[in-house]
Amino acid sequence: MHLPAGITEQELIQRCRNGDLKHLEMLYKHFYGYAMGIALRYSNNRDDALEVANDAFIKAFGALKSYDADKPFKAWLRRIVVNTAIDKQRREQKHKSEDLAKAEYMASPTNIIEQLNTNDILKLLAGLPRIHRTVFNLYEIDGYSHDEIAVILNIPASSSRVYLTRAKEKLRELLGK
Amino acid sequence: MMEEDFDKRLSNHIKDVFDDAGNSDVDAGWALLREKYPPKNDHKPIAWFWWLAALLFIGGLGLGLWRVEKTGRDKGIKTIGKAHNDSAREHKLPQRINSKPANEGRSSAPSVNKNIVIAPVKKEQSNSAVTASALPHVQKSGLYKSHKSLKPVKQIRQKTTVLSKNENELLVNHTTQDDKAKAPPTISTDSEAISALNISALPDGISRFLIDRISLELRELAVNKLKAVKSDTSAQKTNVPKNKQLTWGVFASAFYSTAAGSDNESNLGGGGTVDIRLAAHFGFSSGLGIMRTTLNYSIPPGSNNYALSTASSFPVTLPPVLGFHNYTAKLLALDIPLNLKYSFSKPYNFISAGLSSNVYISEYYDQVYTYTPASSGLPDVHNVTQSHFGHADLFKTFNLSFGIGYPINNRSALIFEPFFKAPLSGLGSQKLKYALVGINLKLNFQ
Numbered sequence: 147m148h149l150p151a152g153i154t155e156q157e158l159i160q161r162c163r164n165g166d167l168k169h170l171e172m173l174y175k176h177f178y179g180y181a182m183g184i185a186l187r188y189s190n191n192r193d194d195a196l197e198v199a200n201d202a203f204i205k206a207f208g209a210l211k212s213y214d215a216d217k218p219f220k221a222w223l224r225r226i227v228v229n230t231a232i233d234k235q236r237r238e239q240k241h242k243s244e245d246l247a248k249a250e251y252m253a254s255p256t257n258i259i260e261q262l263n264t265n266d267i268l269k270l271l272a273g274l275p276r277i278h279r280t281v282f283n284l285y286e287i288d289g290y291s292h293d294e295i296a297v298i299l300n301i302p303a304s305s306s307r308v309y310l311t312r313a314k315e316k317l318r319e320l321l322g323k
Numbered sequence: 324m325m326e327e328d329f330d331k332r333l334s335n336h337i338k339d340v341f342d343d344a345g346n347s348d349v350d351a352g353w354a355l356l357r358e359k360y361p362p363k364n365d366h367k368p369i370a371w372f373w374w375l376a377a378l379l380f381i382g383g384l385g386l387g388l389w390r391v392e393k394t395g396r397d398k399g400i401k402t403i404g405k406a407h408n409d410s411a412r413e414h415k416l417p418q419r420i421n422s423k424p425a426n427e428g429r430s431s432a433p434s435v436n437k438n439i440v441i442a443p444v445k446k447e448q449s450n451s452a453v454t455a456s457a458l459p460h461v462q463k464s465g466l467y468k469s470h471k472s473l474k475p476v477k478q479i480r481q482k483t484t485v486l487s488k489n490e491n492e493l494l495v496n497h498t499t500q501d502d503k504a505k506a507p508p509t510i511s512t513d514s515e516a517i518s519a520l521n522i523s524a525l526p527d528g529i530s531r532f533l534i535d536r537i538s539l540e541l542r543e544l545a546v547n548k549l550k551a552v553k554s555d556t557s558a559q560k561t562n563v564p565k566n567k568q569l570t571w572g573v574f575a576s577a578f579y580s581t582a583a584g585s586d587n588e589s590n591l592g593g594g595g596t597v598d599i600r601l602a603a604h605f606g607f608s609s610g611l612g613i614m615r616t617t618l619n620y621s622i623p624p625g626s627n628n629y630a631l632s633t634a635s636s637f638p639v640t641l642p643p644v645l646g647f648h649n650y651t652a653k654l655l656a657l658d659i660p661l662n663l664k665y666s667f668s669k670p671y672n673f674i675s676a677g678l679s680s681n682v683y684i685s686e687y688y689d690q691v692y693t694y695t696p697a698s699s700g701l702p703d704v705h706n707v708t709q710s711h712f713g714h715a716d717l718f719k720t721f722n723l724s725f726g727i728g729y730p731i732n733n734r735s736a737l738i739f740e741p742f743f744k745a746p747l748s749g750l751g752s753q754k755l756k757y758a759l760v761g762i763n764l765k766l767n768f769q
Contacts, residue, residue: 174356184341186344195344196352200356204359208707208709259332260336264340267336286330300694300701318330
């Protein structure tokens with residue numbers, strides 16, 4: 147969603163700091179797709195992702211005053227969404243180590259990658275054990291290093307590498323590669 | 324190599340797909356968020372309560388000020404009237420003073436026409452006494468105050484009894500209160516007063532006996548009069564606060580907030596009070612205070628069983644687990660007490676009990692979750708909830724206090740008031756049960 151004419155992202159954030167609901171709504175709608183994109187990758191379904199995204203926005207609204215305007219807002223928001231998603235996973239304490247056989251995704255021809263839509267990818271990711279999926283998301287999509295992942299998940303960096311390798315192997319397997 | 328290329332393509336495609344999940348359901352998302360943010364509160368009853376409390380307070384304040392002003396005005400009128408009368412009487416003064424030498428000159432029988440001084444008085448005191456007793460109206464008018472040998476005198480002089488030649492009254496002299504402390508009150512009879520009794524016509528022994536007898540009775544009479552004057556004056560003094568229906572006060576309080584699981588936190592407050600006397604000892608007390616209350620519920624690091632049990636449930640490894648660590652509440656509230664007050668016979672000492680209502684100006688709650696194990700180095704997660712004028716508790720706090728007062732003057736007193744406030748149910752939007760124990764330092768005035 148584009149911002150209204152005559153207002154920049156920084157100006158919008160500045161106005162949101164006063165708690166003005168109208169501007170908070172603008173901010174929410176402007177970054178909704180971005181936040182949902184992150185939340186979806188860490189969630190089991192769209193409802194869970196929406197809950198994660200909204201919780202992250204609420205945290206962000208509350209912490210706007212401490213946001214450093216010199217840094218990119220997207221990176222700041224991304225961090226909040228990722229943390230919120232991981233927190234939610236921990237709270238739920240659901241560790242679904244689903245078998246690959248349970249994955250609904252059916253293998254496709256080699257060039258299928260470019261044809262995968264959001265739902266296909268979500269099904270594909272849902273076929274991974276949660277810890278593998280989280281490491282894959284953190285490393286491959288969100289750009290965290292293994293050392294950072296090791297800190298976030300409190301696992302050895304070597305374990306992070308192993309989980310990533312296994313995640314990739316399973317994805318290839320699911321995609322029939 | 325092919326596998327790496329495949330992985331790269333897959334990752335890039337996922338990034339592209341999820342870079343923006345689209346805004347198809349953004350409105351639904353916003354509607355869902357609005358259910359949680361900002362926290363919904365029914366502001367209407369609170370607003371009404373707030374306005375009602377403010378109206379009562381302002382009304383009471385206005386009434387009190389009006390009464391104080393009226394009392395002051397009435398007193399001013401009385402004082403002016405007295406001063407006017409006294410100044411009119413002042414013109415008669417020279418006649419009385421001038422009549423004295425003539426009396427002295429007329430005294431021909433020394434056995435009768437002598438001044439009887441029962442108590443020994445120094446010459447200077449005696450002079451003062453004569454002047455004071457002879458000129459009670461001058462004392463009242465304030466002219467007397469300018470006399471360099473005398474200090475200002477108040478109401479005690481108004482009760483001076485004079486025995487004059489024509490009126491057969493007792494002449495009782497009072498010096499200033501300081502002088503009185505130094506010397507007992509003197510009673511003198513004017514020689515003309517004795518001569519007016521025609522005692523001189525009697526034999527010398529009888530006349531002496533009569534004079535002694537009369538002087539003794541006069542002395543007793545004077546002492547009784549003095550006692551009456553004293554008790555009257557002290558009654559006036561003690562009646563000053565009793566006659567007042569409204570008492571105002573300002574206070575500053577220091578207190579501890581305490582709750583199960585919370586540390587005892589020291590806090591401060593302040594405000595104003597109004598006391599309305601309903602009966603001799605009973606009254607009604609209200610006011611408006613502002614209080615800052617802090618509560619801090621802590622769980623020592625390592626005692627987080629929830630986090631540990633959660634951590635142990637991970638099958639593969641032990642990733643850091645979030646667990647509750649600390650909970651802080653900072654409340655800024657208006658306190659509106661409605662108390663019944665029992666005043667003891669000693670002024671300004673009282674015991675008071677009742678209920679309080681609170682309107683929360685600001686509520687700040689911070690739940691802190693920490694990662695376990697602590698070696699993970701992950702930052703704490705804060706779940707902060709804030710609201711302004713978002714909640715009110717009606718009559719949910721029980722008040723108990725007692726006051727010990729020290730009068731500063733007739734119109735004001737300093738009161739130390741230890742107090743205890745206990746919750747009757749959960750207070751604030753998060754229903755915390757906490758008690759307050761502290762002391763008010765109060766300045767009461769009428």
